[in-house]
Amino acid sequence: MPKGLQKYLRLQAMPTPFCPGCGHGMLMTAILHAIDEAGLDINNMVFVSGIGCAGWIPSPHFNADTLHTTHGRPIAFATGVKLANPELKVVVISGDGDLASIGGNHLIHAARRDMPITVICANNSIYGMTGGQASSTTPIDAISKTTPSGNIERPFDLCRLVGASGAGYVARYSVVPLKPLIKSIITALNHNGFSFIDVLSPCPTYFGRMNKMKRPVDMFDDLKKRCKKIKKGEKSEEGVIPIGVFVE
């Protein structure tokens, strides 16, 4: 963690419990960078997360008000926080299992309502915390503990889902490289209304090992190779992960 960002951390909570090479630690840095660059007062922010490795990104690490909720429900809790005090900046940070699988209903309804909160999905296409089971974002054919011969279910494209539900800012970035992700988080935090970022954040421990990417670096290389900015209306080729801003 860069020295300049340490003021945002509870140092007694460090180091983080994330595995070496886990994308969640990088996303955590990106979020704090964005808060710093945007000049936001962290005392005026509330970070809400659910259950999962991703739910630990803000709690207990961020030295701010944090609400670590039940599995799948952080957006619903955040809705109560925001409505009770609209002056607060409310940011939800949680996993793909949490926000898009068990909590998918709250995600689309908050987008439909244009609830003025920012939702950052730390998407590793797997349930990391419970040991590598499939989630609603696991790609077809991917191996997980519950899809030992390859996943046969189609995954959600979270950006299309949230965009179609009415969100005002929707983007997807990976944790490599960090710069465009930070820029996107700043835009999302400054957006007036519901904003959503699907952050591709690898889980080397489960997804990587089960899917022929033995070392963390293999996962980063894979993301760098496959993530491409797609122009409006353009179709992405097979295997390409479209990144960029989809709704603004």
Next chain:
Amino acid sequence: MKAGSYLLQGNEACAEGAIRAGCKFYAGYPISPSSEIMERIANRFPECKGAFIQMEDEIASISAVIGASWTGAKAMTATSGPGLSLMLENIGYAIMTETPCVIVDVQRAGPSTGQATKPSQGDVMQIRWGASGDYQIIALCPWSVQEMYDLTIESFNLSEQFRVPVFLLCDEAVGHLREKCVIKDDIEIINRKKAKGKPPFGQDGDDLIPPMPSFGEGERLLVTGSTHNEWGFRKTSDPDVQMRLVKRLSDKILLNQDKIIRTENYLLDDAEIGIIAYGITARASLKAVKILREKGIKAGLLRLKTLWPFPEKVIGELSAMVKKLIVPEMNLGQIVREIERVSKCDVVRLSKVNGEVITPSEIVEELLLAKYYS
């Protein structure tokens, strides 16, 4: 509403009581027979500067209520049995995080969708034990429109004082009853204890209830439903922290039960037969007592305004004074088992589960049978 006498529906009185108690946040999902509470709130909140939202389900409703409570608002939701089932996981979260809030359960006949517009008392154990783990809750049972108002205020006061979710456990019959409700000006309102820089999840000296700051006050709160120390840091494998927390959550209710529990006696001083009842069933029971007295039978009524924590001391004492206890309930025998557990005399069950309220004559008949033939 200004002080005065009004003709109100029970559910409307509940909404008015909430507003009087200072409720500033309501999240809910429509379900019979509770929806009038939400509708009244939706109408009244704009002028009261409260925030109202209809959520996508009951899980979201209770979640939003807890989020709002931590943001400093007195918050409430109302539902019925099936909706309560959906809320249970987060009710456990509210207990664990010591979040004050009020949950109204207007009971209807179950299981499942059951009879949506018919009364029942089938949720008394669901609210008591539905969430996972060990804990104590507070539940109040109104028997009139007046008490839908008064006990809603009392529910908020208790929830703020003890930092627990408090249940207003009523039923379709009381919820939809229309009768006089007197609204007064001088009502005691209790607000949560505040203190800067103090641990929000520990024992506060001798006081088992810690102060509760809100988001946005600069306290940098760590709130989690996982086992935590007094500052909110997760301690998910420390046996002492787990034990201390679970014990304190229970003890803060149990050791204060004398302050919480309210019961009422009717003609019990010389009674040989005691009826124990709560909610709408207590109304029929009081009528039954009067009929029996006219027949020369010394009957009396103990009405449980507080159902949880369970008023076992008063019941134990009563059971030592009377020959028989009779317990009418609109379920197949839920509170009666608690009564049997603490009673020294014979306990007679009177169950009714056809979606209709128990009538005074049914209680009288059962009592006559119990008195003369057993």
